[in-house]
Structure formats: structure tokens, C-alpha cells
């Protein structure tokens with residue numbers, strides 16, 4: 001896997017911006033995405049379950065930017081579907097987005113039923129072959145889920161988007177990704193704001209003349225992860241991509257590494273293995 005500060009190459013040679021813009025729980029996704037695009041973001045991360053693909057699509061269309069400059073990710077909710085359901089779900093997402101293809105399509109959560117897992121993944125491969133997406137990946141897959149996909153013998157996901165921030169750094173999963181050539185995507189890259197009050201981040205930020213959020217996002221870039229911070233605020237949307245003017249040194253990186261909570265209590269979202277039960 002190769003990457004620069006700006007992009008990472010997904011399986012199949014698809015270049016993905018390493019800093020994107022998330023819209024889960026956006027107050028107004030149309031306005032937020034329009035602002036993000038105006039500020040220079042080119043990668044937008046949405047999902048069917050966010051129920052804002054129509055607003056995202058309107059902002060993409062309204063931006064006047066050529067499709068080739070945009071990188072759009074959406075996710076199919078696979079918890080209660082099989083192959084036809086996954087195909088239909090992806091096509092409905094494309095209709096809402098007003099696009100004939102997305103750049104990356106993710107299975108939003110793993111499913112522990114092997115047959116179900118296989119049929120959903122076959123649907124993803126079919127959508128890739130049909131040109132409805134340029135790359136396919138997964139989200140919230142643990143090593144056991146990735147091993148299961150590998151045992152099926154087909155294509156591996158290009159990317160696995162998981163909860164990842166200084167309190168929950170996912171070292172074991174990242175090692176599995178590295179071994180399998182899977183790009184690590186970070187959701188809640190700012191820990192939904194919960195990590196930003198850490199005094200050590202304030203000290204690092206002061207030294208570099210930036211904010212704690214910028215330190216955390218710079219840390220993601222230097223770790224090689226793809227981060228998709230969300231904001232509804234124009235000032236924070238701008239600041240979150242203003243990361244070029246400083247670099248974290250070894251001591252900074254060690255200090256951020258020390259924020260990881262090894263007891264798992266840094267996690268803020270659901271445990272992937274349990275999401276079926278949460279959703280049902």
C-alpha cells in the first residue's frame with residue numbers, strides 16, 4: 001500500500017484523499033457538505049443509515065465540481081439483508097446521491113452469519129464489476145471477520161473503517177490490516193470531541209501554535225490512517241483541514257500513543273460483534 005500526505009492508493013489503484021469529511025448526525029448535511037467542498041475537502045463520507053444522502057448529493061451537484069475531483073463513500077446497512085437486498089440498498093443510495101457510481105462502498109457492520117457475510121460481500125463484488133463503485137470495503141470488521149472473508153477466497157476489502165482516535169488506537173487491528181494490505185479508515189477520528197480535553201494535547205498544540213483537534217488529525221495523517229472528521233461549524237471545518245504547516249515529532253507521537261486506553265474503555269461506539277443485537 002502506498003500513500004502520500006494527501007492520498008492513499010486503494011486496491012485497484014484508486015487514489016483516496018486521506019482527510020475526508022463525515023456527515024453522521026450533521027445538523028444539515030447539505031449545508032455542511034457545501035461548506036466543506038468550498039473549503040477544499042474533496043472526500044465525503046456518508047451512509048444510507050445517516051438518512052442524509054439526498055442532502056449530500058444536492059451539495060455535490062451544487063458545487064459545480066467535476067465528478068472526477070470528488071471522492072464519495074457510502075455504506076450499505078447489511079444487518080438484515082442478503083445479496084439482492086444489498087444490491088438494492090446500494091442502488092437506492094446511488095439514486096439518493098444522484099450519482100451513477102460512488103468511489104468507495106462499504107459494508108457498514110459485520111454480520112456473524114457466514115452465509116450472510118458471503119452473500120453481502122458477493123453483492124459488493126458485483127457492484128464493483130458493474131462499475132457502481134470504484135472500490136469496495138468494510139466497516140467495523142474485527143480480525144475474525146476479516147479472516148472469515150479471506151477464508152471465502154474472494155477479494156479482500158480495500159479499506160476497513162473503524163472507530164479510531166487517541167483513546168482507542170486499535171493496535172491489533174492495524175497490524176492485521178498491514179499484514180493483509182487493507183487501508184485503515186478512522187471514524188470518530190476526534191473521539192467525538194472527548195479526547196480534545198487531554199492536557200497533553202493542549203501542550204503539544206501550544207508548542208506548534210495549533211489546536212488539539214489539529215494535533216489529533218495530524219497524528220492520523222502521520223499514522224497512515226484515513227480520517228473523516230465531522231463538523232457543522234464553518235470555522236472548525238476549515239481548521240480541521242489546515243494541517244500542512246506542522247509535523248509531530250517522535251516525542252509528540254509517543255505522548256499521543258500513551259493516551260490509548262488498553263482496557264477498551266476508550267471506545268465510544270458499539271462493540272462490532274454486538275451491533276446485530278443493538279439494531280434488532
Ligand SMILES: NC(=O)c1ccc[n+]([C@@H]2O[C@H](COP(=O)([O-])OP(=O)(O)OC[C@H]3O[C@@H](n4cnc5c(N)ncnc54)[C@H](OP(=O)(O)O)[C@@H]3O)[C@@H](O)[C@H]2O)c1
Pocket residue numbers: 021022023024025045046108139140161162186187188189190191192193196211213214228229230231232233236237239240269
Ligand atoms: N462506519 C461507522 O460505523 C461510523 C460510525 C461513526 C461515524 N462514522 C463516520 O465518521 C465521521 C466522524 O465521526 P463522528 O462524527 O462520530 O466524530 P468526530 O468527527 O470524531 O467528532 C465530531 C464532533 O467533534 C466536534 N468537532 C469537530 N471538529 C472540532 C474541532 N476542531 N474542535 C472541537 N470540536 C470539534 C463536532 O462538533 P461540531 O459539529 O459542532 O463542530 C462533533 O461534535 C462521521 O460523521 C461518519 O461519517 C462512521
